[in-house]
Amino acid sequence: MKRIFTKGLVITFILSIMLTPVYAASSEWSMTMSSEGRIVDGSKNGVYHKLDKGKVCISGTMKTIDNKSIKGGVNKVHITLYNKTTGNYFGDVTVTPSEEIGGKVSISGTYEESVGGGTKYYLYVWRGGSDGTALNVNKGTLKNK
Secondary structure, eight states, rough: OOOHHHHHHHHHHHHHHHSSSOOOEEEEEEEEESSSOOEEEEETTTTOEEEEEEEEEEEEEEEEEEEEEOSOOOEEEEEEEEETOOOOOOEEEEEEEOOOOTEEEEEEEEEOOBOEEEEOOOOOOOSOOOOSSEEEEEEEEEOOO
């Protein structure tokens, strides 16, 4: 009886290890860019993300909350990933915002370079010039692939 109980414990232990899900690092992010602004710098705002070693994906929804532009359309927005400690650049995901107030566009992409893992990753969001649109990302996700 003792042998059966021991075997049962060993099998349960092995299965629990094998069936334990492995979760990649994931971090939420948000930002608001004013109609006159062209940069939102996570390092200057003290917003850092913890990531594991490997490729990094970004997702979210960008909403146009105001549009004061007269003509010329909207500028593309670049969402760049950096590491504060090393200064390394990992890539850029580009989004073209909606021109309509209340309009939403999806953010989805994978950064070109793999990260080494750590806690000092930040997003640097920028556009080529102020175009009169105010933008918001309420709840985006930055995670390992």
